[in-house]
Amino acid sequence: MPGCKKHPVDKPEHWPILSHEVLAAGAIAAFNSDEILSPGGERLHRQYLTHPGSVAVIVYDSTGRVGVIDQYRHAIAMRMVEPPAGLLDVAAEHPLAAAKRELAEEAGLAATTWNVLADFYSSPGISQETSRIYLARDLSEVGRPEGFVAEGEEAHMSLYWVALNELLHDINCGVLQNPALIIGCLKLQAALLSSSGLTELRSADAPWPMRINKRNQDAVLA
Numbered sequence: 001m002p003g004c005k006k007h008p009v010d011k012p013e014h015w016p017i018l019s020h021e022v023l024a025a026g027a028i029a030a031f032n033s034d035e036i037l038s039p040g041g042e043r044l045h046r047q048y049l050t051h052p053g054s055v056a057v058i059v060y061d062s063t064g065r066v067g068v069i070d071q072y073r074h075a076i077a078m079r080m081v082e083p084p085a086g087l088l089d090v091a092a093e094h095p096l097a098a099a100k101r102e103l104a105e106e107a108g109l110a111a112t113t114w115n116v117l118a119d120f121y122s123s124p125g126i127s128q129e130t131s132r133i134y135l136a137r138d139l140s141e142v143g144r145p146e147g148f149v150a151e152g153e154e155a156h157m158s159l160y161w162v163a164l165n166e167l168l169h170d171i172n173c174g175v176l177q178n179p180a181l182i183i184g185c186l187k188l189q190a191a192l193l194s195s196s197g198l199t200e201l202r203s204a205d206a207p208w209p210m211r212i213n214k215r216n217q218d219a220v221l222a
Helices: 095-107 152-156 164-173 179-193 209-221
Strands: 017-025 030-037 043-050 054-060 065-073 078-082 085-087 109-121 130-141 159-163
Touching: 017 209, 054 095, 054 109, 054 179, 065 095, 065 152, 065 164, 065 179, 078 179, 085 095, 095 109, 095 130, 109 179, 130 179, 130 209, 159 164, 164 179
Parallel strands: 054 130
Antiparallel strands: 017 030, 030 043, 054 065, 054 085, 065 078, 065 159, 109 130
16 A cells, blocks of 8 residues: 555575684584674674574364374473474475475374475574474374384374364463474464465465575575
8 A cells, every 4th residue: 555664574684704614513503603794884793503494294183183292302301292393404305295204204194285384493593493384184194104213312202182272272371382383383273263264374385485595595604
């Protein structure tokens, strides 16, 4: 409408990198230190983690239940209730393929209907991690993928089915704290309550601009 100011949305922006140093590199993430130049000419030092990214799956059945797992997280010394999820650490693997693989590995399930629920940065002030949350419906049980062996924390996980309303109650009470679970359940509930229902959700192969931005940033740092 004339006279209306469009509200801001996330957009790529690159401040010049004057120096870049990898302070430590691990199996998944690397800890980096950059000196950057602000638009006002100020030199700033920023430290952050590079990360391959991740996917998570809100598994929703025909009775209104969500399939969740419980996984030990050493960094915070907690066993968290989470959706099936995993890293985008397989070269050239499409995020949807990764989500399907993780669903089979962690929950022994497959789905025929997939949508995108939400995309988010887990902690943009310190981490490069991009995450996409899928909604999986029309479920069936499947065997674990060939060659998959549950090791480490994955060997001690269980699958639970919980009503969406119960998960939302526990989120509101502060006893469920996994960000992908919180964002996914709230987005699912919002879609279910909307006039268009789940048809408003993006297709499973919808563009993911954050991943393009990550690839561009990785190219700058290379």
